[in-house]
Amino acid sequence: MDVKNAFLHGELDKDIYIEQPRGFKSKIHPDYVFKLKKELYGLKQAPRAWYGKIGEFLVQSGFKVAPSDSSLFVKAKEGRLAIVLVYVDDLIITGDYSEEIQRTRENLSVRFQMKELGELKHFLGLEVERTKEGLFLGQQKYAKDLLQRYGMLDCKPISTPMDPNVRLQEDEGNDLEDMTMYRQLVGSLIYLTLTRPDISYPVGVVTRYMSKPKKPDLDAVKRILRYVKGTINFGIMYKKTIDYQVMGYCDADYAGDSCTRRSTTGYFFSLGSGAISWCNKRQPTVALSSTEAEYRSAAMAAQESTWLKQLMEDLHQSAEYQVRIFCDNLSSIRLVENPVFHARTKHIEVHYHYIREKVIEGKIEMVPTKIEEQIADILTKGLHKEKFEKFQEALGMDCKTTLDRSLP
Template structure:
């Protein structure tokens, strides 16, 4: 803590209240909010310790914790209202009404459903890497292109390549159409070459032409989980390894 008693140098401080700036703060806060939600009947999900769910006879209330921000949603309006009231009694909080922006994600409610996109994030990405005025393209990768790990000239600054690919990985949250291309280019993060950078820039050119793309969650109650998988044979030119992949979709049975 930066303080030592001259009379008792062997003493240590017992922290009675975690303050902002201390390493223990996030853990202490999470412990507080998790304890409160658990006592309120919520259960933490095994896949995500920040996601709490309360289900009762088909009704659902969901709380997502991100540092000291909470997203509260679900179809149980009475439980959501009660949770907000209980939270305001236990903690000092400010309600920001309907969610519109969260960590670069944009949420738009329409008559068709909920539309998620990262349009501003994508524009900032193009601006950051000086691609705002680039020529757009209709596909994220060239047809039948084969990337190799050791062909091409070394990059003078590999850091930019890693930052670019990392930023594109985050963009795939609402842009599954670039997931394959970004996944391929992420294989060369350790030692990227000039052809790899050119391929990543092509992804940015595609993003520019599809800047308003996103995910639309349609209104509806009847959904089913549908899965697809595929594989190639020795598709990796460097290792001769095969590549497998799978996709899962929530399909509206009404539209089938």
């Protein structure tokens, strides 16, 4: 559902004054200002005021705000759920409590001016398709429009988004004539990573040079676009399965940034067959060893797993199990399991030791895995074709054209 003129429904909790609009200035009092009685589009306070109004309405209707996400509202009765997800003026309503869902839709239409958009198929550039196998989430139209906008729709496809042998440098290459175009292009690619974890790492790398991009940086972006051209129909497939436990992989590319010598953290979590959360991020400080870099990566993954378990509980799903996090560094696993501080760890910031508590409490299990099976590698470095495609499949990514689109 979509709310018409959503921001006009909000109420101001502060005194807001605006200048007299052009063409409507008073000839008698040209220096006077107007005091707003209600919010307007363009005000910084408008989104918050609207959230307060829609949140108040849903809470009065019996919904509860999920502690893990303030935009998620859940109502449960006798094991059945009604769920409302609010994104500004767009609402997704779902669940198996059909009577409450219908009641909520009717009440929303009475209280606000609503537009019924039917079954969820498109949402903020994301495309949702139901198949016999499950749910397919992609951004095919967005990717095609992106390629067309920057003249890459007819480019030659390539099998990987980044050359594993290329290391970008801050001061190498000629300056770009149009830096704005580079920034807009990279910003568009960031949004594409919502359903494309396979390009998350290369996009993360090119964002580091947005302040002063060079010609090699633009070449790296164009390579990503060539890869997107060849995989334009790819997305994440969430297959129907009985096993719906959260499971994760974490990895770190030690001193992978050739400019700052900082390491790159990468982790991803899956629920069933497809990835639901992933991250690649350059670490804030230089790690003194690969063990420390991997330890920091595991700590970040532990924080994400805690939030995911809370989210599952908010959705009334069972989360009474140890979240398994696979790591390919045995030293960092031993460091996690050892509660004693010593010379190797005393310089590491306190918040990275968060994972130790979770392991001791039995909420997280660190599991060793082979380097060849470390799926999170795709989020920390450029890979060769065979390994890249193997990990791409492990993320739950599939091609839209290979799926049976007919519903049972």
